[in-house]
Amino acid sequence: MARNGQHREAASRDVNPDHIVSVQDFSRDTLRNVIAHLKASTSFEHLVYREAELDAIWTITGFFLANELPSRRDDAVKRLHAGAQKAHDLVADRRPEAAATVLEAFL
Amino acid sequence: MLSIEENNLLTQTDPGKPAGQYFRRFWLPALLPTEVPNPDCPPVRVRLLGEDLLAFRDTKGRVGLIDEFCPHRRASLFWGRNEEWGLRCVYHGWKFDVNGTCMDMPNEPPEYGFGNKLRTTAYPTREYGGLVWTYLGPPEHEPELPKLEWARVADNQRYMSKRFQETNYLQAIEGGIDSSHSNFLHASLDAFRVTDSYVEKVKNSGTLRAKYHLLDKAPRFTVKKTDYGLVIGVRRNAEDDRYYWRLTQFLLPSHTMIPYEKGLAIHGHCWVPRDDQTCWVWTISWNPEGPLSEEEWKTIRDETFVHAQVDPVTFRPVRNKANQYLLNREKQRTANMTGIHGFASQDQAIQESMGPIVDRARERLGTSDTAIIAARRLLLQEIRDLAEGREPYTARHGDVYWVRSASLLLKRDVEFDEGSRELTKAEV
Numbered sequence: 001m002a003r004n005g006q007h008r009e010a011a012s013r014d015v016n017p018d019h020i021v022s023v024q025d026f027s028r029d030t031l032r033n034v035i036a037h038l039k040a041s042t043s044f045e046h047l048v049y050r051e052a053e054l055d056a057i058w059t060i061t062g063f064f065l066a067n068e069l070p071s072r073r074d075d076a077v078k079r080l081h082a083g084a085q086k087a088h089d090l091v092a093d094r095r096p097e098a099a100a101t102v103l104e105a106f107l
Numbered sequence: 108m109l110s111i112e113e114n115n116l117l118t119q120t121d122p123g124k125p126a127g128q129y130f131r132r133f134w135l136p137a138l139l140p141t142e143v144p145n146p147d148c149p150p151v152r153v154r155l156l157g158e159d160l161l162a163f164r165d166t167k168g169r170v171g172l173i174d175e176f177c178p179h180r181r182a183s184l185f186w187g188r189n190e191e192w193g194l195r196c197v198y199h200g201w202k203f204d205v206n207g208t209c210m211d212m213p214n215e216p217p218e219y220g221f222g223n224k225l226r227t228t229a230y231p232t233r234e235y236g237g238l239v240w241t242y243l244g245p246p247e248h249e250p251e252l253p254k255l256e257w258a259r260v261a262d263n264q265r266y267m268s269k270r271f272q273e274t275n276y277l278q279a280i281e282g283g284i285d286s287s288h289s290n291f292l293h294a295s296l297d298a299f300r301v302t303d304s305y306v307e308k309v310k311n312s313g314t315l316r317a318k319y320h321l322l323d324k325a326p327r328f329t330v331k332k333t334d335y336g337l338v339i340g341v342r343r344n345a346e347d348d349r350y351y352w353r354l355t356q357f358l359l360p361s362h363t364m365i366p367y368e369k370g371l372a373i374h375g376h377c378w379v380p381r382d383d384q385t386c387w388v389w390t391i392s393w394n395p396e397g398p399l400s401e402e403e404w405k406t407i408r409d410e411t412f413v414h415a416q417v418d419p420v421t422f423r424p425v426r427n428k429a430n431q432y433l434l435n436r437e438k439q440r441t442a443n444m445t446g447i448h449g450f451a452s453q454d455q456a457i458q459e460s461m462g463p464i465v466d467r468a469r470e471r472l473g474t475s476d477t478a479i480i481a482a483r484r485l486l487l488q489e490i491r492d493l494a495e496g497r498e499p500y501t502a503r504h505g506d507v508y509w510v511r512s513a514s515l516l517l518k519r520d521v522e523f524d525e526g527s528r529e530l531t532k533a534e535v
Contacts, residue, residue, distance in 0.1 A: 020328065020474050044332045044488075048481040055108055055472035055480070062471060088108065092484070 015039075017046040023056035026064075026080060030057070031103055038091070038100040047091055050099070054088040080106050109467035109483060117486055118275045118464050120380040121157035129490045130156055131244035132502045133360050134252050135379050136389045137232065138162050138239045139269060143170060147189045156243055157382040160230070161185060163205075166192045171205030172241050174228040178209075203227050237267055238389070248498065251505030255362065256533035257375060257393040265393040266407055268414045271422045272455055275464045276361060276386040277483075279378040282458050283363035284355055284482055286328070286341045287475045290320055292457055293450050295443050315368060315514055319343045319351035328477040331524055334500065334507040335359060337485060338531070339478040340523040345516055352523045353514045354531060357482050359489065359501040364512035365413070369530075370396075372403045373512060374413050384463040387422075390414055390451065395511070395533070415451035426452040428459050509533045 017040040021033050034053050041050050061081035065074065083106055087099035109117070120127040135155065142151045143164040150163035152175060159175040161184050171194070177184055182198040189195075193210045195202040202211040207229025215221050230241045231249070236258025242249055252258075257265055272279055282288070290299075297305035301321065309317045323343035331338050337357040345351040353366035364375040377389040390413050392403065399407075407414050416425045426432040432447045432455070439446025445453050472480065489499055501507060511533045517526040 018329075020477065023474060044484070045330055045481075048330055048477060048484055049474075051480050051484070052472065052474045052477045055476065056474050058108065059471040059473055085108070089110070092113075 017041045017043075017049070020049045021053050023053050023060065026057055026061050026077070028107055031106055035100045035103050035107075038087075038096040038103070041096045047094060047096060050096055051088060051091045054084050054091060054099070058084040058088060076106075108470050108472060111466075111468050113483075113487060114464070114467045116490060117483060118277050119383055120276070121383065125490045125494045126486075127156055128244075129486075129493050129499065130360055130380060131242075132248055132493065132499050133244075133250055134233065134240040134242050136238045136269075136377050136387070137172060137241040139267075140170075140234055140237070140239055143239075147191075150185060150187065150189055150194060152185055154381050154385075155241070155387075156380050158243070161194070162232075162239070163189045163194050165189070165205050169205045170232045170234065170239050171203075171207075172230045172232050172239075173203055173205075173207050177201055178225065178227045203229075205229065205232075237262060237265060248502075250502035253358070253362070253508040254505045254533075255358075255375075255508045256395060256511055257373070257391045260393050260395060261398075263398040264395070265391065266399060266404075266414070267389060267391045268417070269422050270388045270390070270415055270417045270424050270451070270455075271381070272386050272388050273384065273428060273459050273463060274386060274461065275383055276378045276380040277486075278458050278461055278465050279376075279386050279388060280357070280361055280363060280482060281479045282454050283365075283376050283378065284337075284339055284357050284478045285476070286326065286339070286353065286355065286478065288457075290324060291444060292453050293444070296441065299444060315351060315516070316353070316366075319345055323351075326475075328475065329523065330478060330481040332481075332485065334504065335510060336362075336501065337478070337481055338510075338524065339481070342523070348519050349516045350519055351514070351516055352527065354512055354523065354527055355478070356510055356512055356531075357478075357485075358508055358510075359499065360486070362508070364510075366514040367512045368514050372399060375512075376413075388451075388455075410449040410451065412450050415449055415455070424452060424455060427455075432456040 015036045017037050021037055023030055038050050041047055061077050064077055083102050087102040090099040116125055120130050138153055143162055146164055146166050146168050148164055150161045153160045153162050160172050161175045162170060162172050164170050175183055177196040179199055179201050182196055184194055184196055187194045187196050193202045193204040200213040201209060204210050207227045209225040212221050230243050233240045233252060235252055309321055327342045329340040336359040339355045341353045343351045355366055356364045361378045367373040372392045372394045374392050379387040381387055406412050410416055432452050435446045447453050447456055493499060510531050513527050513530040515527055515530055
């Protein structure tokens, strides 16, 4: 799986909140893409897609923390894991802009 | 992922709980008419939304659904006599009609007139679409019956079954709308491994599902909120410039439909909370164009698809948790993914394996779980709205259920709801 900094395609894509962002890693490009979609999200459907993306980031970071050998990145990934959960709960609370702000701290 | 509070809010349906109040705004399937086949026949126990009830058919043929326990000393009326317009408790002779009115109280002096003043809990019932439905909510909010297509076809165009499941209703619904599990849980080994013989079989089968599931194993999910709940669109790549779409409906509070392929029967479910730990699974197969075919009856008899054989009294499936669903490890090694016979038993086994109420704070979801996320959010929104005094729109508008699932090929630039508009209209 591509990791931080190796997945460069996402950020420059057009933002369409009706589409689900493909979350295959937790790179900055992926986060930027999710943040851009969060900021454009207004409807019930948009928020469902954003929640699914944040669930995926939370899942992938959780797998990383559980399965990878300890490294210098652990603290940062732990913070992102917690941040993804916080952003997820903000989306559930229909506050996508606030969720975007939470994720921006990880760029 | 859901918080523990959200999970509790969604899964607790006893009286007084917010989700319990929500379900008490809808007509719910309660029992099969054949469970109380004749006037004055024996009563049967019915547990719904955490309430122990008793159904009986009175002398006139009306179905009553009342509190199982006599209001006098709380003895079970299950032991009672169904006689001359009412059910009589055999302990002290108190007798109740289908409306819950006490008709007789022979152990009290008549001059006290207790009988005229006393009622037991009774809920209205309707026989509709081959089922007895009930409404457990406040009379002033009695809803419309849902205008579901399967409820309006002739009896010979429909088959329905009832089974007892040892899980909360929500994980059963989630199984019903989780399109991505069928490629695994319900797959034959040949399909899972994509063997040459399977490819050859699929080429000749003519069913769209098998063909396009083979071509694209990583579908894309789309959801749209509707008047009745959700339509879930699952998109796979097809030839040329087309997509193969499978459309599933989630109809509030707990109905689902399996994508329909023209010319075959349609299948659907209604998942009714029995209590927080168990639910009733109602499964319906119907053919809107005519009587169910011999092939469709064979599928039902052989239990290969959505129906499973059950004990006629308890409705516990013959394949159940206590006997490990008659798991056959040799069959699992050589024939299918689970070694369990039939889709219904496979679903039940895996859903019950998650425990009665799955801890959704410990899940690891991905984007293939979009439909599940959408259904939870919609139900949470509806439950919270009702708690704040906003009545559910769907309950008051039975005609919004007039829809049908679909599967179809569409050009890639066509939105699925536009392209499927005619196909998803019910016709009967």
